[in-house]
Amino acid sequence: MAASPTPASPKRKATRHRGEGQWAVGHFTPLNANEQFKKDDDGLNVRTRIETIYAHRGFDSIDPTDLRGRMRWWGLYTQRRQGIDGGKTAILEPHELDDEFFMLRVRIDGGRLTVAQLKAIGEVSQEYARGTADLTDRQNVQFHWIRIEDMPAIWQKLESVGLSTTEACGDTPRTMLGSPVAGIAADEIVDGTPALEEIHRRVIGNKEFSNLPRKFKTAISGSPLLDVAHEINDVAFVGVVHPEHGPGFDVWVGGGLSTNPRLGVRLGAWVPVEEVADVHVGIVSIFRDYGYRRLRNRARLKFLVADWGAEKFRQVLEDEYLHRRLIDGPAPAEPVERWRDHVGVHRQKDGNFYVGFAPRVGRVDGATLAKIADLAAAHGSDRLRTTAEQKMIVLDVTEDQVESLVAGLEALDLRVTPSPFRRGTMACTGIEFCKLAIVETKERGRTLIDELEARLPEFDEPLTININGCPNACARIQVADIGLKGQLVLDENGEQVEGFQVHLGGALGLEAGFGRKVRGLKVTSDGLADYVERVLRRYLAEREEGERFAQW
Numbered sequence: 185m186a187a188s189p190t191p192a193s194p195k196r197k198a199t200r201h202r203g204e205g206q207w208a209v210g211h212f213t214p215l216n217a218n219e220q221f222k223k224d225d226d227g228l229n230v231r232t233r234i235e236t237i238y239a240h241r242g243f244d245s246i247d248p249t250d251l252r253g254r255m256r257w258w259g260l261y262t263q264r265r266q267g268i269d270g271g272k273t274a275i276l277e278p279h280e281l282d283d284e285f286f287m288l289r290v291r292i293d294g295g296r297l298t299v300a301q302l303k304a305i306g307e308v309s310q311e312y313a314r315g316t317a318d319l320t321d322r323q324n325v326q327f328h329w330i331r332i333e334d335m336p337a338i339w340q341k342l343e344s345v346g347l348s349t350t351e352a353c354g355d356t357p358r359t360m361l362g363s364p365v366a367g368i369a370a371d372e373i374v375d376g377t378p379a380l381e382e383i384h385r386r387v388i389g390n391k392e393f394s395n396l397p398r399k400f401k402t403a404i405s406g407s408p409l410l411d412v413a414h415e416i417n418d419v420a421f422v423g424v425v426h427p428e429h430g431p432g433f434d435v436w437v438g439g440g441l442s443t444n445p446r447l448g449v450r451l452g453a454w455v456p457v458e459e460v461a462d463v464h465v466g467i468v469s470i471f472r473d474y475g476y477r478r479l480r481n482r483a484r485l486k487f488l489v490a491d492w493g494a495e496k497f498r499q500v501l502e503d504e505y506l507h508r509r510l511i512d513g514p515a516p517a518e519p520v521e522r523w524r525d526h527v528g529v530h531r532q533k534d535g536n537f538y539v540g541f542a543p544r545v546g547r548v549d550g551a552t553l554a555k556i557a558d559l560a561a562a563h564g565s566d567r568l569r570t571t572a573e574q575k576m577i578v579l580d581v582t583e584d585q586v587e588s589l590v591a592g593l594e595a596l597d598l599r600v601t602p603s604p605f606r607r608g609t610m611a612c613t614g615i616e617f618c619k620l621a622i623v624e625t626k627e628r629g630r631t632l633i634d635e636l637e638a639r640l641p642e643f644d645e646p647l648t649i650n651i652n653g654c655p656n657a658c659a660r661i662q663v664a665d666i667g668l669k670g671q672l673v674l675d676e677n678g679e680q681v682e683g684f685q686v687h688l689g690g691a692l693g694l695e696a697g698f699g700r701k702v703r704g705l706k707v708t709s710d711g712l713a714d715y716v717e718r719v720l721r722r723y724l725a726e727r728e729e730g731e732r733f734a735q736w
């Protein structure tokens with residue numbers, strides 16, 4: 185069951201970078217436990233063991249390395265044992281934090297769903313996941329309370345409608361972000377759908393790319409709204425118009441958040457849609473071959489890009505992987521709108537409409553997803569999208585059906601004209617299910633939205649509030665106007681309670697940058713609504729003509 189590395193460019197002197205564990209310089213000896221288990225057996229192979237052994241013999245039969253390692257290649261993480269407080273997260277051993285239930289992520293590249301697929305997701309949620317279903321900021325749907333015994337039936341149901349959980353987690357090419365309005369938006373620069381499909385065909389589930397140094401995140405969008413957070417993906421293709429060659433994509437590499445955040449850099453190259461997959465394969469191959477494998481916290485592509493710089497990265501891509509020069513190209517333009525989520529009613533280029541709507545912090549449930557599918561079908565649509573902001577969209581609605589669809593969504597508490605607080609607040613999984621979490625996030629986010637709507641009905645401009653349950657960055661705290669990093673803090677009585685370190689002034693877009701950590705500014709979870717209200721009231725009182733919140 186060995187999975188031997190087979191780098192594309194092995195003939196290199198095995199000297200200078202040997203210490204980083206790069207395959208391309210001849211270093212194939214695993215330097216940590218993760219590299220060892222990946223070498224011992226490809227993560228994709230665990231599926232057979234789940235279906236033939238673990239699903240029949242139960243949780244206790246699972247090999248520990250499969251349990252906390254290879255299961256991820258099929259979208260499965262053990263979830264946090266209920267009732268363990270955040271103070272114990274860093275103290276307990278992994279097996280003490282594990283529950284016998286799993287989180288399961290469904291891969292939805294580009295957020296593209298049919299009515300039948302959404303119905304199937306709703307059914308899985310209700311039959312196997314105690315009704316749970318969260319929309320993530322990578323356009324996935326995430327279930328909780330999954331039993332290993334149910335996985336064969338879950339895969340059967342999902343795969344019967346063309347969905348999968350393949351490489352939804354793990355050191356793999358994860359779910360690819362795509363513009364949720366690709367192919368339909370009236371203002372689209374270029375449709376990235378053919379590229380997304382071709383990359384999926386060539387890369388996903390392919391054992392040439394299933395042992396990467398760490399996770400690898402891809403984003404493709406031809407929308408002028410820059411709607412896939414391209415700055416914080418390992419590789420991103422962003423729609424631009426070349427003055428001679430026309431519409432195509434500007435290539436970015438090396439973005440990523442977490443504890444060492446870096447924004448992606450442009451390679452200065454323009455790529456037509458039919459060549460995007462070639463370039464993607466070249467970049468994911470560079471990551472596989474040259475990526476650092478010694479330390480997990482230095483293994484993302486961003487560290488290689490930081491060391492090489494964009495110029496060398498492009499040179500290696502062209503010389504060793506593409507064997508041709510790329511065309512120089514322009515940078516994307518600044519979007520005219522701040523909101524990137526496509527919420528609201530918008531006309532498509534074919535004259536129909538798409539309708540974007542907002543649950544609170546991505547939290548829905550299986551029954552609601554089934555109702556959304558029924559609503560879409562009843563209004564003549566067979567296509568839906570998830571967005572990179574934990575929202576959803578119904579596509580292809582004729583003008584005479586829009587009003588009725590909007591009323592149906594609003595009746596489910598899915599707002600088509602949400603407050604800025606509902607629209608702009610995201611939250612990660614948090615302590616409810618995440619083993620790394622220190623604080624609760626989803627319920628806190630929900631109550632924060634309700635509180636701010638009640639206290640500040642006059643606030644009417646774009647604003648992002650991102651809530652994380654720990655120092656990782658699953659909800660992108662560093663690029664939010666108000667970023668909240670979960671940690672234990674002291675309350676006014678000196679007691680340790682759940683709270684947040686505050687970051688202010690982060691942004692995506694052409695003025696992208698990380699929020700400032702406000703020194704010493706920590707708020708308790710219970711005091712969060714008071715704090716945000718104070719910040720926003722002060723902004724409203726002091727703002728100048730043309731100023732927006734992020735510049736405050």
Ligand code: SF4
Pocket residue numbers: 612613614615618619620621622652653654655656657658659
């Ligand atoms: Fe878990 Fe931390 Fe990620 Fe939130 S940010 S989902 S708590 S790892």
